[in-house]
Amino acid sequence: TKYNNHLPPGPPHLPFIGNLFQTKIDKPWHLFDQWGKEYGPIVYLNFAGQPVIILNTLKAATDLLHHRATNYRNRPRNIVMNYLTRGLNFGSASYGELWRKMRRTSESLLSNKSTINYEHILTDRSALLAHDLLKNPLQWSEHLTRYSASLILTILYDDPILKSLNEPSVLMMNEFNRKIAEAHSPGAYLVEILPVLDFLPKSLAKWKRDADEDFLQYSAKFEEKYMAVKNRKLNGEQRPSISATLADSPSRYDLTDQESAWLVVALYSAALETTASTLSWFLFAMIQFPAVQQKAQQEIDEIVGHGRLPSFSDINQLHYVRAVIKEVLRWRPPLPLSLPHTSVEDDYYDGYLIPKGSTCIANTWSINRDPSVFGQDVDDLIPERHLTDNGKLRDERSEGHFSFGFGTRECVGRHIANKSLIIAVATILWTSSIEPPENSVIPDVNDEEGLSILSRPYPFRCLFTYRHEEAEMVLKHACENILLADER
Numbered sequence: 001t002k003y004n005n006h007l008p009p010g011p012p013h014l015p016f017i018g019n020l021f022q023t024k025i026d027k028p029w030h031l032f033d034q035w036g037k038e039y040g041p042i043v044y045l046n047f048a049g050q051p052v053i054i055l056n057t058l059k060a061a062t063d064l065l066h067h068r069a070t071n072y073r074n075r076p077r078n079i080v081m082n083y084l085t086r087g088l089n090f091g092s093a094s095y096g097e098l099w100r101k102m103r104r105t106s107e108s109l110l111s112n113k114s115t116i117n118y119e120h121i122l123t124d125r126s127a128l129l130a131h132d133l134l135k136n137p138l139q140w141s142e143h144l145t146r147y148s149a150s151l152i153l154t155i156l157y158d159d160p161i162l163k164s165l166n167e168p169s170v171l172m173m174n175e176f177n178r179k180i181a182e183a184h185s186p187g188a189y190l191v192e193i194l195p196v197l198d199f200l201p202k203s204l205a206k207w208k209r210d211a212d213e214d215f216l217q218y219s220a221k222f223e224e225k226y227m228a229v230k231n232r233k234l235n236g237e238q239r240p241s242i243s244a245t246l247a248d249s250p251s252r253y254d255l256t257d258q259e260s261a262w263l264v265v266a267l268y269s270a271a272l273e274t275t276a277s278t279l280s281w282f283l284f285a286m287i288q289f290p291a292v293q294q295k296a297q298q299e300i301d302e303i304v305g306h307g308r309l310p311s312f313s314d315i316n317q318l319h320y321v322r323a324v325i326k327e328v329l330r331w332r333p334p335l336p337l338s339l340p341h342t343s344v345e346d347d348y349y350d351g352y353l354i355p356k357g358s359t360c361i362a363n364t365w366s367i368n369r370d371p372s373v374f375g376q377d378v379d380d381l382i383p384e385r386h387l388t389d390n391g392k393l394r395d396e397r398s399e400g401h402f403s404f405g406f407g408t409r410e411c412v413g414r415h416i417a418n419k420s421l422i423i424a425v426a427t428i429l430w431t432s433s434i435e436p437p438e439n440s441v442i443p444d445v446n447d448e449e450g451l452s453i454l455s456r457p458y459p460f461r462c463l464f465t466y467r468h469e470e471a472e473m474v475l476k477h478a479c480e481n482i483l484l485a486d487e488r
């Protein structure tokens with residue numbers, strides 16, 4: 001069957017037109033999941049001429065995106081993004097020399113081993129986060145975002161602790177993130193549906209002038225931020241950061257200052273919402289499944305005791321807590337459709353043609369619920385599925401879910417993401433009981449807000465109370481010291 005040109009099956013009539021991320025369908029992963037049940041593991045859609053392949057099983061996603069990774073390592077073309085970033089944002093860029101260099105560099109800077117340098121920062125920031133949640137529980141969502149932004153800005157630029165999300169450098173970075181999101185958002189730019197418009201001269205195409213201008217403005221700001229760290233490094237500053245490491249060995253990474261500056265920003269954009277969303281789902285899970293919370297706290301009490309905060313030296317023994325994080329990421333992937341890959345050449349799979357240039361979507365939502373991989377009750381949060389009968393993690397090396405994507409495009413930040421989640425979760429659970437306020441309605445367990453490709457819980461109320469007397473004393477003392485040490 002290898003050479004017949006049958007396209008994979010799919011729904012005959014689409015209820016909408018336009019490019020995938022221009023669908024008006026809310027949380028499209030659920031609809032794709034249904035189509036997977038109806039049409040099989042690979043589903044074909046045609047969005048106004050653009051072939052789209054949905055991969056709904058682990059086997060299909062790994063066979064293609066992993067085993068044939070070279071053919072699926074591109075990203076969809078986005079004309080506005082090209083003007084806005086000139087290919088310098090490697091998370092959205094197609095394969096090429098620059099992507100390869102930036103990818104290799106970030107793999108090295110964010111490897112399991114390199115990220116040991118940042119563990120003390122992760123530990124400190126987790127304590128501040130736990131304290132913020134206890135002090136002002138109604139604003140938990142804001143605390144998570146600030147924690148996430150502050151952490152990544154310190155790792156990238158050695159920035160001091162972020163006091164507010166309204167600081168100019170954060171506003172600038174977030175404004176840029178919004179422009180990226182807009183470039184991908186429903187019907188924002190006609191040129192994505194009618195690429196011929198790209199031939200219009202700039203004088204007739206305002207979007208082109210705007211994107212061009214934005215590129216110059218943002219590039220200057222990103223370079224300024226990066227160069228400030230580089231100059232501190234050249235003056236003998238020893239503190240660790242991704243920018244400092246890049247600045248220290250330009251010949252090793254073979255990147256210009258401008259390229260280094262953009263690499264760092266690509267990491268910021270990819271880290272911010274994903275980390276905050278995962279932690280929101282963790283809190284949501286804790287109020288939905290109080291027995292899981294208690295079991296995790298019992299393990300933490302046994303391993304850490306009441307006299308000190310959890311630290312990275314405890315992590316290897318915290319099997320259940322790590323299983324909770326794996327399970328939260330399986331159960332509610334922050335990017336339920338991962339990020340799209342695009343095929344380089346025509347390919348054949350299972351007797352079907354996957355045309356060159358197809359947008360290939362791994363439907364992580366479905367893949368993380370495959371009963372042949374995860375067993376029964378896949379819609380429930382059951383950390384035990386990641387543990388052996390004697391309570392050890394099943395496999396230390398595998399994630400236990402597919403929420404970091406596949407192949408050469410797999411999330412490059414997964415080590416630092418996992419480390420920040422484990423220490424934040426352990427610290428929050430050590431210090432606080434997490435409960436819905438009395439007389440408040442617990443959200444339905446299936447409630448889920450879709451923001452384009454991101455999934456997060458709808459706002460809900462949540463209370464934090466100190467679990468024991470020592471917790472308050474130990475935490476306050478730690479936070480005072482951390483804030484003091486941060487003053488520069």
Ligand code: HEM
Nearest residue numbers: 091270271274275338339404405406409410411412413417
């Ligand atoms: C829990 C948090 C996170 C989740 C769930 C997550 C998930 C993902 C997913 C699904 C992808 C797309 C993979 C694919 O295309 O197959 C991705 C890509 C990426 N992630 Fe993450 N991510 C997280 C945190 C981070 C952090 C903290 C960083 C940086 C420090 C980061 C940096 C990146 C980059 C740069 C890419 C693009 C890679 C490329 O295109 O080559 N991520 N992430």
